[in-house]
Amino acid sequence: MICIPITAISNKEALDDIERSCRIADAIELRMDLIADGTLAELITAARCRSNKVAIIVTRREKEEAARADENLAGGGKTKDQKDKKFAVLKQAIELGADYIDIELACGVEAIEELKSHCARRGGSTKIIISYHNFQRTPSLTRLKGIFHQCRELKPAVVKIVTYARRPEDNLPVLNLIPYARKHLQEIIALCMGDQGRISRLMAPSLGNFLGFATLSPGTPSAPGQLTVTETMQINKLINGAEPKQNPPVLSGEGSQLRNYILLGNPVGQSLSPLMHNAALNDLGIAGNYNAFCVSDLAAALQGVRGMNIGGASVTIPFKSAVMEYLDDITDDALNIGAVNTIINSNGRLTGANTDWLGLIIALRQAMRIEGMKFVIVGAGGTARAAAYGIMKEGGFPVIVNRTTENGKLLAVKFNCPFYALEEIGKIEADCLINTTPVGMYPHIDESPVDSAVLAGYKYVMDVIYHPLETKMLQNAGKRGCHLLTGLDMFVHQGAEQIKLWTGREPNRALMKKVVISSLHRELSL
Ligand code: NAP
Numbered sequence: 010m011i012c013i014p015i016t017a018i019s020n021k022e023a024l025d026d027i028e029r030s031c032r033i034a035d036a037i038e039l040r041m042d043l044i045a046d047g048t049l050a051e052l053i054t055a056a057r058c059r060s061n062k063v064a065i066i067v068t069r070r071e072k073e074e075a076a077r078a079d080e081n082l083a084g085g086g087k088t089k090d091q092k093d094k095k096f097a098v099l100k101q102a103i104e105l106g107a108d109y110i111d112i113e114l115a116c117g118v119e120a121i122e123e124l125k126s127h128c129a130r131r132g133g134s135t136k137i138i139i140s141y142h143n144f145q146r147t148p149s150l151t152r153l154k155g156i157f158h159q160c161r162e163l164k165p166a167v168v169k170i171v172t173y174a175r176r177p178e179d180n181l182p183v184l185n186l187i188p189y190a191r192k193h194l195q196e197i198i199a200l201c202m203g204d205q206g207r208i209s210r211l212m213a214p215s216l217g218n219f220l221g222f223a224t225l226s227p228g229t230p231s232a233p234g235q236l237t238v239t240e241t242m243q244i245n246k247l248i249n250g251a252e253p254k255q256n257p258p259v260l261s262g263e264g265s266q267l268r269n270y271i272l273l274g275n276p277v278g279q280s281l282s283p284l285m286h287n288a289a290l291n292d293l294g295i296a297g298n299y300n301a302f303c304v305s306d307l308a309a310a311l312q313g314v315r316g317m318n319i320g321g322a323s324v325t326i327p328f329k330s331a332v333m334e335y336l337d338d339i340t341d342d343a344l345n346i347g348a349v350n351t352i353i354n355s356n357g358r359l360t361g362a363n364t365d366w367l368g369l370i371i372a373l374r375q376a377m378r379i380e381g382m383k384f385v386i387v388g389a390g391g392t393a394r395a396a397a398y399g400i401m402k403e404g405g406f407p408v409i410v411n412r413t414t415e416n417g418k419l420l421a422v423k424f425n426c427p428f429y430a431l432e433e434i435g436k437i438e439a440d441c442l443i444n445t446t447p448v449g450m451y452p453h454i455d456e457s458p459v460d461s462a463v464l465a466g467y468k469y470v471m472d473v474i475y476h477p478l479e480t481k482m483l484q485n486a487g488k489r490g491c492h493l494l495t496g497l498d499m500f501v502h503q504g505a506e507q508i509k510l511w512t513g514r515e516p517n518r519a520l521m522k523k524v525v526i527s528s529l530h531r532e533l534s535l
Contacts, residue, residue, distance in 0.1 A: 010220035011241055012036035012066065014232075015052070016043045023047060024055050026225055031059035033238055036220055038066040038111070041098045049098060053105045066138065067102035068111035069095045096120070103128050103135045111138040111169065114160050121163050136166035138198070147172040147201060150182035150316065157186055161195050167219050169198040171232070174206035178306050181313030184209055187216040188317055206234045208300065211244055215269055215298050216317070247287075268297040269317075270511060273310055273332070274325035277301040281476075281525050282323055285504050288524040289516035293508075304328065311335045315357045321511035322352040323504075324361075329391050336361040346398045348391040351507045362510055365392060366399035368503025369443075369473065373400075376494050377441065377469055380404035385437055385467075387458050388445035389416040392473050396445055397424045410434050412446075434463055441469035442486075449480035461485040468492060475500045478529055497525060 013030040015037055017023040023044045030037050037056060041047055049067065056065050099110045103124070110128075112121055121139065128135050139160040148156070153170060160168040168190060174180055183199050183206075190197035196219040201209040214221055223238040236244070270290070272282050278301075286299035297320065304310040307328055314322055324332050329348040333339060336352065338360040343349045349361035369392075373379055382405050386393050389411040397407040401424055409428045411417030421428035429437055448458040454477050464470055470486035475496035483493050501522045508516045 010035035010064070011238060012038050012064075012220045012222050013225050013238055014038040014040055014222055016040045018043065018045050020044060020046050020048055020051065023052055027052060027056050028059055030225055030238075031056055031063045033242075034063060034223075036064035036066060036108075038068060038222070039102075039107075041067060041069040042071065049101050050105055053102075053107060064108040066109040066111055067099065067107045068138075068140075069098045070113070070142075071095065092116075092120075096124070099124055100127050103131050107135050109136050109138050109166065111140050114139050114141050114156070114163075118163065125164075137163075138167040138169050139163055139165040140169035140171070140198075143172040144202070145173055147174055147179035147183060150185055150312075153182055153186055154189065157190060157195075157197070161190075161193065167196045167198060171198070171200050171202060172206075173233075174201035174203045174209065176305060177205055177208065177303050178309040178313070180206060180209040180212070181309060181317070184212055184216060185313060185316045187213060187218055191217050201234070202232045203234045207236065208302065210234065210236060210241070212269070212300050214245065215296075268295065268320035268511075270297065270299040270321050270323070271314070271319055272299070272301040272323045272325060273304050273307070273314075273328055274301070274323075275303050275305065275327065277303050277325065279476075280325070281500075281528055282325075282504060284528055285501070285521045285525050286323075286508065289505070289508050289521050290512075292517045292520055293512065293514055295512060295514075307331060308335060311352075311359065314352065314354055315359060319354055321354055321507065323507055324350050324352060333361055335359070342366060342398070346391075346394045348394060350503065351510055353510050363395060364503040364506035364510070365499075366395035366402075367506050368499040368501070369396050370399040370403055371502040371506075372494055372498035373441075373471070374403075375498065376492060382406070382441060383408065383439035385410055385434070385439045385442045386445055387411070387431070387434070387442065389413070389420040390445065392445040393420060394423075396443055396473075397426065401426075408437055408439060410437070431458075434459055438466060440467065441471065442467045443471045443473065444480075444482055445473050447474065449482055450474045451476045455481055457482040457485060461489070464491060465489045469494065472496050473499055475525070476529060478526070497522065501525065 186199040223241040343363040351362040471494035473496040
């Protein structure tokens with residue numbers, strides 16, 4: 010559900026905003042603290058006349074409540090006059106048949122019980138949202154769970170917990186509350202405010218958040234970090250496909266079937282994995298989606314993966330090795346390679362796997378025979394280790410070539426294969442050359458890790474880079490008549506193997522390839 014807060018400063022402007030909002034939103038929130046001369050009866054009548062499907066939430070916030078909420082959850086710092094005004098508005102909202110009233114936990118048990126009784130006396134059609142706002146920071150998950158239970162004990166229809174995110178990982182404990190609440194059969198609105206909290210606004214709907222807030226137009230947020238309703242709809246459409254996805258109501262007990270997947274890395278802004286994985290998950294009809302997380306605290310991020318309903322994660326630069334110490338189990342492939350690019354979450358138990366080697370091998374297998382062939386691997390990093398491992402497993406013979414002798418020799422010793430310095434590459438005779446360095450990757454598209462003349466000796470040349478699709482090295486190899494393999498197939502197959510590990514199902518690899526190619530072409534044409 011998308012809810013538009015009505016925050017206009019006059020009754021007249023609020024009526025205009027209600028008229029527009031009721032055409033597009035599922036709910037509106039009348040902020041009676043901001044609509045200075047607001048007449049609640051007029052506003053509710055206007056909304057009902059426009060649509061009887063749009064839910065009406067009424068609230069009146071006091072700044073002091075939010076400011077003191079963290080230290081003093083009950084009775085936080087209101088004057089009697091403020092309290093009286095607040096209760097008059099909320100009681101009137103009940104009498105006028107608003108769908109929900111939102112009252113802060115900080116108002117205290119007595120006040121909340123009084124409103125609930127008022128509601129019951131009036132026929133009980135208005136439901137109660139009990140909320141906690143922290144405009145300064147995000148408390149720990151333990152603290153947030155404590156606040157959740159304090160709210161829940163008062164038996165509201167919905168618990169609302171909104172905190173301020175100072176760093177990306179602050180989103181994790183707050184998002185964690187959504188599956189937690191659903192397990193307790195409690196509807197919840199859990200979000201982070203602020204620019205760093207935007208990711209929570211994007212992920213929360215697919216985790217089962219009761220509703221999310223969006224502004225009618227840019228520059229009118231009722232809380233920092235809010236997106237516009239148009240942006241929210243566009244993003245939901247991108248994530249969920251053409252049809253907006255409705256979360257099952259919490260009492261159906263189906264919340265646990267929603268599974269989400271994430272990418273952990275830093276940076277992740279340019280990654281095409283979310284696009285590719287979401288296309289595949291959507292095509293399989295799997296409820297849930299895949300989002301990228303820019304991580305600065307890996308331990309906290311993994312705690313989030315364990316606690317939240319995250320089915321699995323992709324791991325990228327710079328965490329492929331560092332992540333291993335936080336996992337419960339590691340597959341033999343990943344242990345031998347010394348890197349994890351995939352995490353599988355089975356009820357909180359995290360297993361690390363590696364699909365990079367398999368993605369590369371599937372791409373190679375489609376073009377050539379691997380057994381008995383000799384492969385020059387340029388580079389000695391994580392991808393080179395995956396390549397060497399996969400080639401040996403398939404009965405091929407790797408040769409390591411690297412810029413830094415020490416790193417190259419270490420890898421060659423590990424796999425008991427020859428090593429050559431980069432300057433000596435012309436001395437080697439082999440069937441296939443594979444670049445596993447980032448040289449030639451966008452935006453450095455005019456660079457190549459090896460001289461063009463060297464390529465003439467190879468029947469097959471592969472680049473693990475897929476942006477651009479055809480690197481400078483591949484262009485040079487093409488001119489010399491080599492058979493070319495781009496990094497795109499490896500990228501698609503390593504991603505498809507991740508989805509198989511997470512869901513047990515075979516994704517549509519052709520579709521995954523198509524969406525990545527379209528995106529790369531779109532980017533090039535911009
Ligand atoms: P990494 O662990 O950092 O290793 C990079 C290697 O490249 C190192 O051996 C480094 O040599 C070498 N290198 C870096 N800059 C160089 C330069 N200017 N000249 C010569 N050698 C240079 O990185 P990685 O994780 O293996 O990733 C490497 C590339 O693979 C990235 O471009 C990544 O995007 C791509 N990749 C693609 C896929 C796919 O699915 N297509 C999957 C994984 C990775 P030194 O030892 O001398 O530092």
